[in-house]
Each structure stands twice: as structure tokens, then as C-alpha cells.
Amino acid sequence: MLAIHSEAYKTLLQVEPFSFYLIFFMLLSLGISLGVFIALIYLTRRVGRISEGGASHDRFREFDERIKKLEEAEKNTSSMLTELHNSVKNLQESFIRIDSRVTALESKTVLLERRFTREVNEVPRPVSYPRVPQHIEAASIKELNELALHYPEVKYACIITSQGYVVKSYGQPSEEPPKILEILRISRTPRVSLVRGDRVLEVFYLGDVKDLSVYAILEVEDSANVNEARLDAIKETINRYFRDIVSKAQ
Structure with missing residues (x-):
């Protein structure tokens, strides 16, 4: 090495x-x-x-x-x-x-x-002239049933007080008189006219007797042929009858 x-x-x-x-x-x-x-x-x-x-x-x-x-x-x-x-x-x-x-x-x-x-x-419209109102003279009766002699269309008529008491009546009503009188109270008018089918109901004021108001209820049939003048004559007849009763009672 x-x-x-x-x-x-x-x-x-x-x-x-x-x-x-x-x-x-x-x-x-x-x-x-x-x-x-x-x-x-x-x-x-x-x-x-x-x-x-x-x-x-x-x-x-x-x-x-x-x-x-x-x-x-x-x-x-x-x-x-x-x-x-x-x-x-x-x-x-x-x-x-x-x-x-x-x-x-x-x-x-x-x-x-x-x-x-x-x-x-x-x-052009047709000219309509005013009709002369037809006047029918009211009848004088002693009882309500004598209405049929002068006005055969009268079916029912009565004199009723404001409390619903019927004093005088004639015929058969279609409704109870107090119910019909209630319609007048509701309307608050002295006169009410209703049409029921072919009948006319009239409720109107007659006067006061001893602090009671007295009304008349009138029901007439065949209303189509009964004009206003004839209804006024029937109501005036009932008015005369009522005044005669009151005057005799006094």
C-alpha cells in the first residue's frame, strides 16, 4: 500500500x-x-x-x-x-x-x-178636454140595510168607534172590521181606499161622539163599474145617517 x-x-x-x-x-x-x-x-x-x-x-x-x-x-x-x-x-x-x-x-x-x-x-198628442164631473145625489136612509135599495153594489157597511166597537153594520165583511180600521191608524190619514180584487174598501172619518172618534167602513163589489161619483154618494149617505143618529141621541 x-x-x-x-x-x-x-x-x-x-x-x-x-x-x-x-x-x-x-x-x-x-x-x-x-x-x-x-x-x-x-x-x-x-x-x-x-x-x-x-x-x-x-x-x-x-x-x-x-x-x-x-x-x-x-x-x-x-x-x-x-x-x-x-x-x-x-x-x-x-x-x-x-x-x-x-x-x-x-x-x-x-x-x-x-x-x-x-x-x-x-x-201629436190627442187633446183631452176635462170631463164634467158627474154628480150623484146622496140618498136618505133610516137604517144601514136600506143602502141595498139605493146602491145594490154595497156588500158591507158599518159604523165603528176608534176602539174597534161596531155600532151599526150591514152585510158580511171580507175581513174583520177592527183589522180594517187598524190600516187607517197605521196610515195616519182620515181616509183610506183599498182595492181587493173586484172589491173596493173605503175607511173614512165620520166625527166624534163623547170623546170617541167614529169611522165608517164601506165595502163595494164590482169596482170596475163603480165610479168616484157613486162612491162619494154612498159615503155621503152614510154621513147623513150618522148625523141623524147623533142629532136624535142629543
């Missing part, structure tokens, strides 16, 4: 100084090349990262610009929708005004049509 080392040492001593320097510079250049290579790899990775970061930054900036554009588009859309809403509202108001005007014109047209039709279809 010692022999080998001594041989190597002798060999190194036999090498020329130039060769030794050459080997040294070769080793030095090899070390520098390795360092440069390592530095180049480091720089390449670093530059790649920086470029990747720049690309990400560019993408982010582009994305931000797109977001801003979308926000601006949203604002523009919102303003357009507001303007459209206002336009629709104005159109609705215009339609309402037009509809009201059309309705007014239609009503005026209908009135004009009616007026024109009335003027065209209007014919």
Missing part, C-alpha cells in the same frame, strides 16, 4: 508544471460550468414562476375588467327597465284617458240617438 502511494507521488512529481496548471484550470472551469448550470436552472425556475405570476395577474385583471363591464351592463339594463316602466305607465294613463273620452262620446251619442228617435217618432 505504501509502495502504491509512493509511486503515485513520484508520478505527480514527474508531471510538468504546465500540465498541472492545465489540469487545475480544467477542474476550475468544470466547477464554474457546474455553478453556472445550477444558477441557470435556478434562474429558469424563478423566471417561470414570475411569468406564471404575471399571467395570473393578467388573468385576474381581465376577470376584473369583465366584472366591471357586467356591472355597467347591469346598470344600463336597470336604467332601460326603469325607462320602459315609465313608458308603459304613461301609455296606460293615455289609454285610460282615451277610454274615458270614448265612454263620454258613447253616452253623448246615445243621448243624441234617443233625442232624434223621440223627435222622429213623436206624434
Whole structure:
């Protein structure tokens, strides 16, 4: 082992100084090349990262610009929708005004049509002269049943007090006299005239006797042929009869 080392040492001593320097510079250049290579790899990775970061930054900036554009588009859309809403509202108001005007014109047209039709279809009305009222003289009776002799159409007649007590009567009533008298009280008038089928009911005031109001109830059938003058004559006949009774009682 010692022999080998001594041989190597002798060999190194036999090498020329130039060769030794050459080997040294070769080793030095090899070390520098390795360092440069390592530095180049480091720089390449670093530059790649920086470029990747720049690309990400560019993408982010582009994305931000797109977001801003979308926000601006949203604002523009919102303003357009507001303007459209206002336009629709104005159109609705215009339609309402037009509809009201059309309705007014239609009503005026209908009135004009009616007026024109009335003027065209209007014919001279016949002149009616007032009739001379027919006067029928009232009869004089001593009892209510004598009404049938002068006025056969009388079906029922009675003299009744305000308390519902029947003093004198003739015939058969279609309703109870107190109920008929109640109609007069409800109406609060001195006279009531009712039509029931072909019959006429007349309730009228006669006078007062001893703080009692006295009324007459008259029921006449065949009302179509009994005029107002004849009814007045029948009622006046009952009035005369009542006055005669009162005068005799006094």
C-alpha cells in the first residue's frame, strides 16, 4: 500500500508544471460550468414562476375588467327597465284617458240617438178636454140595510168607534172590521181606499161622539163599474145617517 502511494507521488512529481496548471484550470472551469448550470436552472425556475405570476395577474385583471363591464351592463339594463316602466305607465294613463273620452262620446251619442228617435217618432198628442164631473145625489136612509135599495153594489157597511166597537153594520165583511180600521191608524190619514180584487174598501172619518172618534167602513163589489161619483154618494149617505143618529141621541 505504501509502495502504491509512493509511486503515485513520484508520478505527480514527474508531471510538468504546465500540465498541472492545465489540469487545475480544467477542474476550475468544470466547477464554474457546474455553478453556472445550477444558477441557470435556478434562474429558469424563478423566471417561470414570475411569468406564471404575471399571467395570473393578467388573468385576474381581465376577470376584473369583465366584472366591471357586467356591472355597467347591469346598470344600463336597470336604467332601460326603469325607462320602459315609465313608458308603459304613461301609455296606460293615455289609454285610460282615451277610454274615458270614448265612454263620454258613447253616452253623448246615445243621448243624441234617443233625442232624434223621440223627435222622429213623436206624434201629436190627442187633446183631452176635462170631463164634467158627474154628480150623484146622496140618498136618505133610516137604517144601514136600506143602502141595498139605493146602491145594490154595497156588500158591507158599518159604523165603528176608534176602539174597534161596531155600532151599526150591514152585510158580511171580507175581513174583520177592527183589522180594517187598524190600516187607517197605521196610515195616519182620515181616509183610506183599498182595492181587493173586484172589491173596493173605503175607511173614512165620520166625527166624534163623547170623546170617541167614529169611522165608517164601506165595502163595494164590482169596482170596475163603480165610479168616484157613486162612491162619494154612498159615503155621503152614510154621513147623513150618522148625523141623524147623533142629532136624535142629543
